[in-house]
Amino acid sequence: MGQWAKRDDTIVHEEDPYNAEPVLSALDRLPLTPLDTFYSRNHGPIQQIDPDAWRLEVGGLVDRTLTLSLTELQQQFSHRTVVATLACAGNRRAELSAVRPIPGQTPWGPAAISTAEWTGAALADVLGHTGLRPRAGHVAFVEADAAPRPGGSRLFGGSIPVAKAMAGEALLAWQMNGVPLPAVHGGPVRIVVPGYVGARSVKWLQRITAQEHPSGNYFQAMDYLLLPADADPAEVAAGRGMSLGVAALNAAILSPNESQTVPAGPIQVSGYAYAGDNREVARVDVSVDGGRHWQQAELAAAPSPWAWRLWQLTVHLPPGPAQITARAWDTSATSQPEHAEHLWNPLGYMNNAWSRVQFTCAPR
Ligand SMILES: Nc1nc2c(c(=O)[nH]1)N[C@H]1C(S)=C(S)[C@@H](COP(=O)(O)O)O[C@H]1N2
Numbered sequence: 587m588g589q590w591a592k593r594d595d596t597i598v599h600e601e602d603p604y605n606a607e608p609v610l611s612a613l614d615r616l617p618l619t620p621l622d623t624f625y626s627r628n629h630g631p632i633q634q635i636d637p638d639a640w641r642l643e644v645g646g647l648v649d650r651t652l653t654l655s656l657t658e659l660q661q662q663f664s665h666r667t668v669v670a671t672l673a674c675a676g677n678r679r680a681e682l683s684a685v686r687p688i689p690g691q692t693p694w695g696p697a698a699i700s701t702a703e704w705t706g707a708a709l710a711d712v713l714g715h716t717g718l719r720p721r722a723g724h725v726a727f728v729e730a731d732a733a734p735r736p737g738g739s740r741l742f743g744g745s746i747p748v749a750k751a752m753a754g755e756a757l758l759a760w761q762m763n764g765v766p767l768p769a770v771h772g773g774p775v776r777i778v779v780p781g782y783v784g785a786r787s788v789k790w791l792q793r794i795t796a797q798e799h800p801s802g803n804y805f806q807a808m809d810y811l812l813l814p815a816d817a818d819p820a821e822v823a824a825g826r827g828m829s830l831g832v833a834a835l836n837a838a839i840l841s842p843n844e845s846q847t848v849p850a851g852p853i854q855v856s857g858y859a860y861a862g863d864n865r866e867v868a869r870v871d872v873s874v875d876g877g878r879h880w881q882q883a884e885l886a887a888a889p890s891p892w893a894w895r896l897w898q899l900t901v902h903l904p905p906g907p908a909q910i911t912a913r914a915w916d917t918s919a920t921s922q923p924e925h926a927e928h929l930w931n932p933l934g935y936m937n938n939a940w941s942r943v944q945f946t947c948a949p950r
């Protein structure tokens with residue numbers, strides 16, 4: 587176990603800031619991801635905040651501003667529990683980097699995604715208490731700066747539209763899988779926005795501001811943008827990027843793994859599928875011939891409308907080189923694009939191409 591209590595086999599892309607994803611076998615077949623396995627994505631230092639000293643300010647276009655301690659937040663609002671998947675917009679970037687290099691961005695595999703049971707207060711309840719002025723179109727979150735650095739720091743933040751903030755599933759979470767939210771995941775309190783890219787689930791939450799326009803925070807306005815394939819990342823400043831928010835339909839094979847050797851015969855294929863805001867995973871197709879023929883995987887029951895659905899299928903393969911392809915469909919009858927080549931973008935976001943693994947079947 588390292589400093590942040592992750593499994594020893596965790597793939598640490600960067601120590602500082604800490605960016606790590608689990609090995610695929612650790613994620614496989616578990617509806618809830620254990621805390622020692624949950625991926626962690628950080629743009630700056632992990633903030634260590636004393637829960638007793640923590641204060642939340644709610645302001646901007648509200649009728650009454652509010653300052654709350656953790657005890658007040660916990661005592662004044664109903665406790666809600668939501669099982670929700672968090673997925674980084676950079677999940678599966680490595681497959682895009684294989685198409686064309688994406689310098690300076692973490693080369694995430696398919697495990698920058700995890701699912702937990704989050705407990706906290708509904709953002710809608712807190713905003714119901716402060717009231718929202720009619721001009722409020724967006725609700726912005728900013729992290730606390732527990733250790734101000736010389737020269738100032740670039741605090742992480744972002745916003746969601748008011749309708750999403752008032753929808754009930756967005757939480758001010760202080761618990762994850764039944765324990766107090768660990769610092770590495772944003773404790774004492776973070777926002778959890780189910781159905782949106784992970785970047786909107788701001789950790790070490792300090793301030794909530796109702797405002798007319800989307801957040802101008804660096805990480806929302808200048809990063810986490812989908813640029814056209816021919817754009818230069820420097821053109822972000824010219825407003826060429828599409829702002830990311832709602833998560834895209836995605837799926838990945840977690841077993842077997844790339845380059846593995848498995849005995850020929852019946853082979854258990856398994857993985858996850860995850861749909862964005864207000865859509866659910868409806869079907870997962872698996873192909874052993876690169877997409878000419880498809881079989882339907884068995885879908886596990888959805889633990890909540892905001893969580894991934896795990897799937898599995900037994901396929902029969904002869905000895906020799908083998909490949910498996912998987913793709914999901916959501917309740918809007920949308921499926922995933924075939925090739926990562928067609929999704930390549932300069933910052934490497936939102937890769938949801940068909941998931942493929944190549945491996946070898948050994949004679950039994
Ligand atoms: N304050 C703060 N919040 C943050 C981030 C961050 O760097 N700082 N990273 C965001 C991103 S990009 C993701 S994908 C998720 C990751 O959450 P996790 O580390 O709990 O898995 O947190 C989001 N919230």
Ligand SMILES: [Mo]
Pocket residue numbers: 627673674675676784785
């Ligand atoms: Mo992210």
